[in-house]
Amino acid sequence: MASTAARPSVNGIVPQKDLESFQFHLAKSTRIIALLGAGVSASSGLPTFRGAGGMWRTHEATDLATPEAFAADPGLVWQFYNYRRHMALNVKPNPAHYALAELARKKQGFITLSQNVDGLSPRAGHPSQSLKLLHGSLFDVKCSDFFCKYTQIDNYTDPIVPALTIPTTADGDEVDPTSKAILASKDLDISDVNVKIPEIDTAHLPSCPSCKGLLRPGVVWFGERLPGDVMSDIETWLDESETIDLIMVIGTSAKVYPAAGYVDMAREKGARVAVINMDKKDVPASGVYSQDWFFEGDAAKIVPELFKNEIGEITEMPDAADSR
Ligand code: BJW
Numbered sequence: 627m628a629s630t631a632a633r634p635s636v637n638g639i640v641p642q643k644d645l646e647s648f649q650f651h652l653a654k655s656t657r658i659i660a661l662l663g664a665g666v667s668a669s670s671g672l673p674t675f676r677g678a679g680g681m682w683r684t685h686e687a688t689d690l691a692t693p694e695a696f697a698a699d700p701g702l703v704w705q706f707y708n709y710r711r712h713m714a715l716n717v718k719p720n721p722a723h724y725a726l727a728e729l730a731r732k733k734q735g736f737i738t739l740s741q742n743v744d745g746l747s748p749r750a751g752h753p754s755q756s757l758k759l760l761h762g763s764l765f766d767v768k769c770s771d772f773f774c775k776y777t778q779i780d781n782y783t784d785p786i787v788p789a790l791t792i793p794t795t796a797d798g799d800e801v802d803p804t805s806k807a808i809l810a811s812k813d814l815d816i817s818d819v820n821v822k823i824p825e826i827d828t829a830h831l832p833s834c835p836s837c838k839g840l841l842r843p844g845v846v847w848f849g850e851r852l853p854g855d856v857m858s859d860i861e862t863w864l865d866e867s868e869t870i871d872l873i874m875v876i877g878t879s880a881k882v883y884p885a886a887g888y889v890d891m892a893r894e895k896g897a898r899v900a901v902i903n904m905d906k907k908d909v910p911a912s913g914v915y916s917q918d919w920f921f922e923g924d925a926a927k928i929v930p931e932l933f934k935n936e937i938g939e940i941t942e943m944p945d946a947a948d949s950r
């Protein structure tokens with residue numbers, strides 16, 4: 627089995643024996659899933675959600691990524707997402723994004739299910755028909771009124787409205803306006819539920835040109851259904867065959883459902899699982915079986931190495947954002 631991470635590595639990135647057995651399996655695989663999470667974009671400079679350095683150490687995740695939070699304080703939630711949009715626009719896709727995009731061009735039966743909303747896979751040129759964005763995109767905006775179907779795709783305005791301009795320190799450094807530290811530095815005891823965090827006037831938030839209601843980020847919050855078209859595309863792909871050869875679980879804690887459930891679905895169809903993660907403890911709920919692989923380390927380094935036999939070296943790295 628290939629799950630022991632501390633074995634000697636010949637190429638300095640992954641143990642040679644595991645690399646070879648993985649590459650051998652990848653070469654003969656015709657039905658492959660990649661399940662991506664925030665760790666794929668970590669080396670681009672975007673924080674993950676959970677674990678060391680995770681952004682939700684400085685935010686209460688469930689406080690901000692829910693429809694209830696938006697209803698209670700749309701200004702605070704918009705500040706959080708406007709800042710996330712800004713961060714994503716100011717980083718670049720990394721070799722893992724490019725390697726996945728290239729594998730998608732090379733392998734017909736390869737589908738990527740990404741939980742990431744940062745736009746980096748599309749910017750790396752990942753073919754859209756084989757990239758399924760489970761949790762939407764920071765750059766889609768939609769009406770918050772259930773009955774109004776207004777949607778904007780590819781809105782890259784930064785800040786999205788002037789009222790959401792990112793504050794700077796006296797030294798000119800941009801600061802996350804919604805981090806606990808910043809809120810606390812305003813002399814507010816944010817642990818006290820009776821203390822109200824200042825709200826941005828809703829009149830200055832993004833508004834719907836159709837119904838004049840509030841627009842909201844086009845991401846999937848806790849308790850919300852995943853996009854119907856995305857789910858049905860995945861279902862169609864799953865139903866195309868009784869077998870799946872491989873699922874790669876890359877840079878995700880695999881704790882959020884239904885995304886995490888695809889690992890067991892793939893196993894049920896015979897898939898071997900390859901986990902690529904910085905943290906040995908972050909394995910899917912079903913664990914790592916004897917025929918699986920665990921590659922410990924940075925996805926941006928490991929993924930191109932794993933795919934090298936299929937895609938060659940990643941050399942050119944065009945960013946679709948440069949031509950916008
Ligand atoms: C590196 C690295 C490097 C770092 N290299 N690795 C079944 C069981 C239990 C609960 C549920 C269930 N089904 C549904 C639920 C409820 C809920 C849920 O899953 N809760 C869990 C917390 C238990 N799910 C939902 O609510 C979903 N909706 C739903 O099921 O609807 C059903 C419904 C039916 C009918 C009517 C209505 C509804 C929706 C889930 C939406 C999740 N949304 C978020 C926010 C998106 C917007 C935003 O970005 O703000 O999506 S939550 C957040 O978590 C975000 C992420 O996509 C998602 C996953 O996180 P991810 O990507 O795994 O990040 P991390 O930080 O957790 O992990 C990073 C990993 O990278 C770590 O392992 C690091 O070690 C690693 N790493 N650097 C390699 N360089």
Ligand code: ZN
Pocket residue numbers: 769770771774775776834835836837838839
């Ligand atoms: Zn509307």
